[in-house]
Amino acid sequence: MNFGVENLACRRGEVTVLTGVTFEVAAGEALILRAPNGAGKTTLLRCLAGLTPPVSGVLNFSIEDVAYAAHADGLKAQLSVEENLQFWADIFGTHNITPAVETFDLESLLTRRAQDLSAGQKRRLSLSRLMLTRRSIWALDEPTVSLDTENVARFAAAITAHLAQGGSAILATHIDLGLPSARTLDLSPYRAILQDTPSDDPFLDEAFL
């Protein structure tokens, strides 16, 4: 699905972080956000997902079409892997969890409680949820954190399949996923304010030693 934004300004808390963001992503395409730490990648993704309303500008899609994978895994700790998957499947009206289980190699973990998974296993379970949403725009914030090489490849296969089916994606990632139709957007020109400026006060620096 095509999606884009025009002249978007986004905030975190009371601070406007980005202004003038404009882009379009075609069906079957992925847009990779590249920018230094603190530049506003999470801020933009939260805005696209509807978690923080834009300060101004236009979203030319419905936030109901966005599946957002945040930094946090967002699992139900007391439920098993299978119960977590079934919970989301029921929410999104997708009753077959098998493709998600197979794509992220979760078969042997189905009865394990989410709180007892390793960090990489939790991430696999969290990402597998994307496949249950049936939403066409995937907005992903550092999705490969905690994944080993084999599971990065599994995730890359999942997103490639999503794009091949006419979906689209926007993601903040520092690694090359080898996606065939990926473009890069540098957010640096859209930064609204000077952030993370070092203090000139030498006594303040000493206080942190």
Ligand SMILES: Nc1ncnc2c1ncn2[C@@H]1O[C@H](COP(=O)(O)OP(=O)(O)OP(=O)(O)O)[C@@H](O)[C@H]1O
């Ligand atoms: N609640 C808040 N109130 C004010 N400023 C915030 C708040 N949360 C985050 N920020 C600031 O907003 C800016 C953008 O943060 P954001 O998390 O979007 O950056 P990022 O590009 O995703 O960074 P990273 O690569 O480190 O994950 C940062 O300077 C951050 O300190």
